[in-house]
Each structure stands twice: as C-alpha cells, then as structure tokens.
C-alpha cells in the first residue's frame with residue numbers, strides 16, 4: 324500500500340475529528356444550562372435517569388464503594404475502545420504522531436474544570452503519583468518537619484515516613500475530632516504544631532475514611548501566613564466538591580480522575596503553582612530545559628495515549644452536569660438514606676453531615692452491631708457493597724495508639740455515585756432500618 328493511502332486509511336485521523344463531536348453525550352441533560360437551582364435539580368429524577376442509563380454497570384449488585392474507584396460511563400468506555408483500536412493499527416505512529424498532539428486539549432479541559440491555567444496542570448496516573456511527586460520532589464533537609472492529621476491516606480503517610488527513614492525529615496501527626504463538627508479545630512491543631520522547622524502541611528480536601536470535608540482553604544491561608552508549603556490531597560475533591568483552584572490558593576494539589584470524574588482507571592492530575600514548578604523534582608528524570616515546565620512531570624516513558632485522551636470525554640460528560648449539580652445530587656442521595664436512620668440513638672455518625680461539610684460519602688456505625696458483620700450481611704444477603712472502616716490513629720502526642728486503645732472510627736463507609744438510583748439507595752436504607760429493628764440475622 325502506498326504511504327499516502329495507508330495514512331488515509333488510518334482510523335486515527337477520523338478519530339481526531341469524531342472526538343470533537345461527542346454525539347453520544349447528547350442524550351445527557353444539559354444541567355449546567357438549566358435555570359433551576361442545584362437543590363431543585365438534585366431531586367429531579369427524569370433528569371438523572373439519563374445519567375444512570377449512560378452507565379452500563381452491574382445492577383444485580385448495589386455498588387456503594389464508588390469512593391474507592393468509579394466506573395466510566397459508556398461514552399467514555401466507547402471512546403477508550405475506539406482510540407485503543409486505532410492506536411493498535413500502528414502504535415508508534417498513531418500514538419506519538421497523532422494522538423499525542425491532542426494531549427494539550429486534555430490539559431486545557433482539565434484546567435478549565437479546575438479553574439486554573441493549563442501551564443500548572445500535569446496529567447498523571449493517579450493521586451498517589453501526583454502526591455508522591457510533591458512528597459519526594461521537594462527539597463527537604465534532615466530535621467525539617469511535615470505536619471498532617473492522622474486521617475491522611477496511609478500511602479501518603481508512608482511516603483513521608485519512608486522519607487523520614489531515608490532523609491531524616493520528621494513527620495508530625497495529630498488526631499482530629501470525629502465527627503468534625505468544628506472545622507476550625509483542624510486549623511487550630513495545625514497552627515499549634517507549627518515550629519521554625521515546619522516546611523510542609525499535608526491536608527486532604529475530603530477525608531477518605533469518613534467523607535468529611537476539611538477546611539483546605541483555611542489551611543492554605545495558614546501555610547501562606549507562615550511561609551510553609553501546602554500539599555492538598557484532592558483524591559475525593561475534584562468533580563465532587565465545588566471549588567476553583569485559583570481561589571483555593573494552594574501550592575500543590577493532586578487528584579485521581581477515576582474517582583468522582585469517572586474517567587478511565589489509571590488517570591490523575593497534578594496541579595503545581597507556577598512559582599513552585601522549577602524547584603520540584605519529577606519522580607522520573609527530565610531535562611534541565613524542562614525545569615520550569617509542568618510537562619516535566621509527564622516524562623514517564625511509554626504509556627497509553629488512548630487512556631489520556633478519553634479523559635476528554637469524561638470531562639465533557641461532567642460538564643453537561645456541572646460540579647455544583649453533581650455535589651447537590653450526591654448530597655441528596657446521602658441524605659435520603661441517612662435521614663431514614665438518624666432518629667435511632669444507636670446510630671453513631673463518624674461524618675458531620677451539616678451543609679457543605681460532606682458530599683456523597685458518609686460513615687456511620689451502630690452501637691451493639693459489629694461493623695464487619697454488618698458489611699458482610701449487606702453483601703452476602705443483599706448484594707450491597709460497602710466497606711468497613713476501622714481507624715485508631717495517633718494520640719495527642721503524635722504517637723501511634725496501642726492496639727487496646729479504643730478506635731477513633733469504627734463504621735461503614737457508604738459511597739453511592741451520581742449514577743446510583745433511588746431504588747438502590749432505598750434498598751440500602753431499608754436493610755439498615757431492618758437491622759436497627761431486628762438486629763443482624765443469626
């Protein structure tokens with residue numbers, strides 16, 4: 324085949340055009356253009372049904388662990404399949420000569436959703452990678468201190484603990500109240516531990532154990548006041564919590580796109596404030612000429628461009644809905660099951676559900692009912708998938724609490740998604756009501 328004919332036959336060329344025209348997204352309601360408020364739209368079933376239908380999930384089970392990892396919608400899966408097939412036609416040519424050109428579109432789309440300049444946005448594989456770029460890439464010296472609460476994600480704590488064994492930095496952890504009814508208490512606890520040796524504050528936008536939102540804006544302001552860098556773990560924040568990065572005013576922010584954005588598995592994003600890029604070392608080496616370029620964090624060898632480009636479809640899907648509406652819907656679903664059981668005094672909330680303090684995720688335990696047994700009952704008898712959270716943490720002295728100390732958190736973490744149905748939420752609520760009335764089956 325002549326080269327010209329070969330190129331013309333490559334489906335990738337067509338793909339570059341068709342991806343501009345996401346016709347399959349047209350079935351979704353355009354909630355962002357709707358005159359109704361987010362609170363009104365949250366209970367508008369006819370609108371959300373089209374969203375539910377766009378997810379080909381296994382409805383023979385109820386998946387309420389979307390906080391772990393979320394499914395992609397059909398349009399996103401279709402795009403990934405199509406782009407992968409095209410790339411396999413001639414990988415080195417299609418991925419590196421054609422598809423790679425569109426990577427900047429992804430960066431721009433993500434930056435727009437995040438509310439910042441694309442030159443501060445790197446595409447990564449997940450939150451862990453983005454955060455570790457910051458945690459390992461900052462210049463820290465023996466004796467420098469890092470502060471965080473003890474409910475940070477274990478991998479991120481382990482990253483700093485490893486750095487502490489290797490480089491002699493000190494990780495100072497502290498407990499925070501459960502449930503967190505006064506968010507300012509977190510800021511006070513950070514501030515009380517700041518010393519002349521404090522270099523970094525690590526804070527989650529949403530605690531993974533409970534779904535509790537933390538006052539990250541106030542922690543960023545605290546860092547700025549003291550000249551201390553702030554790393555925000557946004558694993559559960561992006562596409563879940565309405566916020567704009569430039570208003571948050573943080574130094575480093577990492578998230579996974581396979582959680583609340585429902586992008587393909589193994590996609591993430593890292594924000595680094597422009598002035599901080601030059602001094603942050605990438606995990607994999609890049610050239611000196613890239614020193615101040617956000618793209619240096621993407622020098623990771625061969626990986627899937629189809630995966631990266633499919634992020635665009637997930638962004639477009641999300642933009643039909645809007646983060647404010649997604650947040651309101653998730654809050655609505657959470658309250659639908661939570662209000663059924665909140666009147667029972669045996670229900671212990673590990674999440675403060677006051678407005679604006681949590682979204683789709685909540686955590687509760689039942690006095691006298693073993694959490695793991697409750698989770699087993701939900702799964703084995705009702706095919707409802709949740710997870711048990713048991714967390715002991717550290718004492719006020721920052722030391723790990725002994726095994727005999729009471730747990731800080733012992734409860735079920737429940738995370739429906741915006742594609743979950745009311746019937747699924749009600750089925751879950753009914754099971755818990757039944758357990759409250761009759762106990763677990765023998």
Ligand SMILES: Cc1ncc(COP(=O)(O)O)c(C=O)c1O
Pocket residue numbers: 390391449450451452475476527529530531556558559579
């Ligand atoms: C708060 C938090 N940080 C980081 C991570 C790591 O995310 P990933 O496994 O996508 O890198 C998670 C995962 O659930 C998380 O909840």
